[in-house]
Amino acid sequence: MRVHFIVHEAFEAPGAYARWALRRQHTVTSSHLYDGDRLPPTADDIDLLVVMGGPQSPATTTAECPHFDAVAEIALIAACAAASKAVVGVCLGAQLLGEALGAPCLRSPEPEVGSFPVTLTEAGREHPLFDGFEKRLDSGHWHHDMPGLTTDATVLAASEGCPRQIVTYGRFLYGFQCHMEFDEGLVQRLIESAEGELAALADHGFVQPVEELRRNDHRAMNERLETFLDRLAAEYSAA
Known part of the structure; x- marks a missing residue:
């Protein structure tokens, strides 16, 4: 499988997504936009496109962030x-x-930073790519916004702070507002990049203090993510 990563910032690395792709010996390419890489010109050489997070929003302009071209990525x-x-x-x-x-993105009801449970909806519990998952599982979070919903989108998981944590837009199209790819090193880089932000959010109910962020164990959610990706890859290959 040919997997291409779009990485907006060094501190928003693919983490468990990249480890999965390498362990499964998929062909991996990347566009590290913060380092001047270009986007692929077409979809021809891609089987799975993984678009990572960042401090930008879809409304961020190239004047505000020269290495982030939302229009080109959306295309x-x-x-x-x-x-x-x-x-x-x-x-x-x-x-x-x-x-x-x-479907334009929206502001999330609450900002979330840390490890908090997401709950599978009825559709999520019945979805074959999430078969056997716990109804509630801890996941990483670091966001203010959430994805929009098309008329045929289905919400597969939600949290107390955000009603759109995992969304499917079609057979091979999935949005994860949550960060199931987090690991200890990635969280530390995020902490270092966002000291002022964390201080400003300290009074919010779904924002963990730095010490707690560092203590979170992400291994179980990484394993669930790998299971999902294995199933997605198998379904795609079968098609």
Whole structure:
């Protein structure tokens, strides 16, 4: 499987997504936009596009962030969807996926930073790619916004702070507002990048203090993510 990562910032690395792709010996390519890499010109050489998070929003302009071209990313995501390629959007990536399909992102009811449970909806519990998952599982979070919903989108998981944590937009199209890819090193990089933000959010109910962020154990959610990705890859290959 040819997996391409779009990475907006060094501190928003693919984490468990990349480890899964390498362990399964998929062909891995990346666009590290913060380092000057270009986006793929077409969807032709991609089977699975993974669009990572970042501090930007779909409304961020190139004047505000020269290495982030939301219009170009949305066009690539739309091309992948139109070609029946698989797309997984994470946080900002989930919002861009919704935008590419005609659903503008929205502000989340609550900001979430840390490890909090997400609950599978009835549709999520019945979905074959989440078969056997716990109804409630801890997941990483670091966001203010959430993806929009198309008329045929289905919410597969929600949290107390955000009603759209995992969304499917089609057979191979998934948005993860939550960060199931987090690991200890990635969280530390996020902490270092966001000291002021964390201080400003300290009084919010779904924002953990730095010491707690560092103590969170992400291994179980990483394993669930790998199971989901294995099933997505198998379904895509079978098609």
